[in-house]
Amino acid sequence: xxxxxxxxxxxxxxxxxxxxxxxxxxxxxxxxxxxxxxxxxxxxxxxxxxxxxxxxxxxxxxxxxxxxxxxxxxxxxxxxxxxxxxxxxxxxxxxxxxxxxxxxxxxxxxxxxxxxxxxxxxxxxxxxxxxxxxxxxxxxxxxxxxxxxxxxxxxxxxxxxxxxxxxxxxxxxxxxxxxxxxxxxxxxxxxxxxxxxxxxxxxxxxxxxxxxxxxxxxxxxxxxxxxxxxxxxxxxxxxxxxxxxxxxxxxxxxxxxxxxxxxxxxxxxxxxxxxxxxxxxxxxxxxxxxxxxxxxxxxxxxxx
Amino acid sequence: xxxxxxxxxxxxxxxxxxxxxxxxxxxxxxxxxxxxxxxxxxxxxxxxxxxxxxxxxxxxxxxxxxxxxxxxxxxxxxxxxxxxxxxxxxxxxxxxxxxxxxxxxxxxxxxxxxxxxxxxxxxxxxxxxxxxxxxxxxxxxxxxxxxxxxxxxxxxxxxxxxxxxxxxxxxxxxxxxxxxxxxxxxxxxxxxxxxxxxxxxxxxxxxxxxxxxxxxxxxxxxxxxxxxxxxxxxxxxxxxxxxxxxxxxxxxxxxxxxxxxxxxxxxxx
Numbered sequence: 001x002x003x004x005x006x007x008x009x010x011x012x013x014x015x016x017x018x019x020x021x022x023x024x025x026x027x028x029x030x031x032x033x034x035x036x037x038x039x040x041x042x043x044x045x046x047x048x049x050x051x052x053x054x055x056x057x058x059x060x061x062x063x064x065x066x067x068x069x070x071x072x073x074x075x076x077x078x079x080x081x082x083x084x085x086x087x088x089x090x091x092x093x094x095x096x097x098x099x100x101x102x103x104x105x106x107x108x109x110x111x112x113x114x115x116x117x118x119x120x121x122x123x124x125x126x127x128x129x130x131x132x133x134x135x136x137x138x139x140x141x142x143x144x145x146x147x148x149x150x151x152x153x154x155x156x157x158x159x160x161x162x163x164x165x166x167x168x169x170x171x172x173x174x175x176x177x178x179x180x181x182x183x184x185x186x187x188x189x190x191x192x193x194x195x196x197x198x199x200x201x202x203x204x205x206x207x208x209x210x211x212x213x214x215x216x217x218x219x220x221x222x223x224x225x226x227x228x229x230x231x232x233x234x235x236x237x238x239x240x241x242x243x244x245x246x247x248x249x250x251x252x253x254x255x256x257x258x259x260x261x262x263x264x265x266x267x268x269x270x271x272x273x274x275x276x277x278x279x280x281x282x283x284x285x286x287x288x289x290x291x292x293x294x295x296x297x298x299x300x301x302x303x304x
Numbered sequence: 305x306x307x308x309x310x311x312x313x314x315x316x317x318x319x320x321x322x323x324x325x326x327x328x329x330x331x332x333x334x335x336x337x338x339x340x341x342x343x344x345x346x347x348x349x350x351x352x353x354x355x356x357x358x359x360x361x362x363x364x365x366x367x368x369x370x371x372x373x374x375x376x377x378x379x380x381x382x383x384x385x386x387x388x389x390x391x392x393x394x395x396x397x398x399x400x401x402x403x404x405x406x407x408x409x410x411x412x413x414x415x416x417x418x419x420x421x422x423x424x425x426x427x428x429x430x431x432x433x434x435x436x437x438x439x440x441x442x443x444x445x446x447x448x449x450x451x452x453x454x455x456x457x458x459x460x461x462x463x464x465x466x467x468x469x470x471x472x473x474x475x476x477x478x479x480x481x482x483x484x485x486x487x488x489x490x491x492x493x494x495x496x497x498x499x500x501x502x503x504x505x506x507x508x509x510x511x512x513x514x515x516x517x518x519x520x521x522x523x524x525x526x527x528x529x530x531x532x533x534x535x536x537x538x539x540x541x542x543x544x545x546x547x548x549x550x551x552x553x554x555x556x557x558x559x560x561x562x563x564x565x566x567x568x569x570x571x572x573x
Binding site: 027033051054111145146262 | 429456553
C-alpha cells in the first residue's frame with residue numbers, strides 16, 4: 001500500500017516536472033524563459049549540487065559522488081572546532097543588523113514616499129542606490145581611514161584636544177560594517193511597502209480621531225509590512241553570508257562562517273569540509289526564509 | 305495632505321534623519337577621496353601637504369592600467385550577455401501569460417536572495433572540479449548569475465507598461481514577426497533595455513564578492529584593491545578606489561541622462 005502511494009507520488013512528481021517542461025517548451029513565454037533557466041541551471045543549481053555532493057565526500061579528497069560519509073557534518077557539531085561559534089557570530093550579526101536597519105530605514109522610507117516630494121525623492125533614491133555600484137571593500141576601507149589612529153576622526157579630535165576611540169578590528173565594528181553595506185537592501189523594499197499604504201486611509205484614521213501613533217500602528221505598519229518583511233529577509237540572508245566586513249573591518253577579532261568556508265575551500269584545500277559548512281549555512285538560511293514566508297502571521301504580530 | 309500637515313515635527317525629524325543617514329553612507333567615500341590627495345606615503349589627518357602625486361602614479365601605472373582594462377572588459381561582456389538574456393527573461397516575466405510564469409518569477413529571484421561570497425565559493429568549487437582554469441571568462445559567468453536576474457527585473461518594469469495590442473495591430477496589418485519585433489517591440493522597450501544595461505555595467509564594475517573567487521589571474525579593480533588593503537597601507541588604494549567610484553558616478557549620470565532623454569523623446573512621439 002505504502003509503496004503504491006509512494007509510486008503514485010513519484011509519478012505525480014514526474015508528471016509535474018513533465019508539465020513544467022511542456023509549459024516551458026510549448027508556450028511563447030516559456031521559450032523566452034529558456035536562456036535564463038539554462039543560466040540558472042549551469043551557474044546556480046549546478047554549483048549547489050556540487051557543494052551538496054562534496055559535503056558527503058571523504059574529507060580532503062577531490063572527487064564527489066564516489067564516497068559517502070557524514071564525517072564532515074560530525075566535525076562541525078562535535079565541538080572539536082570553533083566552527084559552531086562562527087555560525088553563532090554570523091547569525092547574530094545578521095539578526096542584529098536586520099533589527100537595526102529596520103529602525104534606521106523606516107523613517108527614511110516614509111520620507112521618500114510621503115514627505116520629500118517626487119523630485120527630491122528621485123534624487124534621494126539615486127543617492128541611496130549609487131553605493132551599490134561601488135565595491136563594498138572600497139567603501140569599507142573608507143571607514144578604516146576614518147577610524148584608524150591618526151585617521152580622519154582621531155586627527156580631528158586630537159586638534160580639539162581629545163582622541164578618537166579605538167574601535168577598529170572589533171566585533172562591534174563588523175556589525176557596523178554590515179549595517180553600512182546592506183542599508184540599501186533594507187531601504188528599497190521598505191519604500192515599496194510604505195508606497196502600498198493609501199494616503200486616504202491615514203487621513204481617514206486621523207479625521208476619526210486616532211492618535212498619530214495609533215494610525216501608524218494600526219493602519220500604516222500592517223499595510224507596509226510585506227515590504228518591511230522582504231527587506232528584513234533579504235538583509236538577513238545577505239548579512240549571514242557576508243565576508244568583506246569581517247575581513248576588512250574585523251581584522252582577526254572574530255571569524256564568521258563564510259570565512260571558515262573560504263579557508264576550507266582555498267588555503268586548506270579541504271573541499272568536503274568547506275562544502276559541509278556551506279550546506280549547513282544554506283539550510284539555516286533556507287529555514288529562516290521559509291519560516292518568514294510561512295509562520296509569520298502578519299495579523300497575529302500586529303494584534304488584529 | 306491633512307496627515308502631513310499635522311505631522312510637521314515628524315516631517316522635520318524625517319528630513320534631518322535622512323540627511324544624517326545619507327551623510328553616513330557617503331562619509332567613507334569622502335574619506336577615500338581625502339586620503340588620496342595626501343602627498344605622504346603614510347596617511348595622517350589633518351593632511352600636511354596636499355598633492356596629486358598618487359593620482360599621477362596611479363593613472364600612469366602599467367599594472368593598474370591592465371586591471372582597469374580587465375574590469376572594463378568583464379563589465380562590457382556581462383552587460384551585453386545579461387541584457388540579451390535578461391530581455392528574453394523580462395518578456396517571460398511580464399509580457400506573456402503562460403502557465404509556468406509564477407514559478408519562473410520566483411526562481412529568478414533566488415540568486416539575488418543568496419549571499420554572493422557563498423555563491424562565489426560554490427562556483428569556485430564547480431570550476432575546480434570541472435577542471436576549468438579561472439580567468440576573466442569564469443568571472444563573466446559568475447557575474448551573469450546574479451546580474452541577469454537584476455537586469456530581467458529592471459526590463460520587466462518597462463515591459464509591464466507595454467501595450468501588447470500594438471503588436472497585434474501590426475500583425476493584422478501584415479507585418480512579419482521580425483519586423484514587428486524590430487519596429488514595435490524593441491523601440492518601445494528601449495528605455496528599459498538601456499536601464500538594464502546601465503545596471504549590468506555598474507554592478508559588474510563594482511563587484512567584489514564574486515570576482516574574489518572567480519577571476520583567477522585576471523585581476524579586477526575591486527580584487528586588486530582588496531589584496532593591497534590586507535597587505536598594508538598604500539595611498540594607491542584610496543586613489544584607485546576613488547577613481548573607480550568616479551567612473552561609476554560618471555557612467556551612472558551620463559547613462560541616466562541618456563535613459564531620461566530616450567523616455568522624454570518617446571513621451572513626445
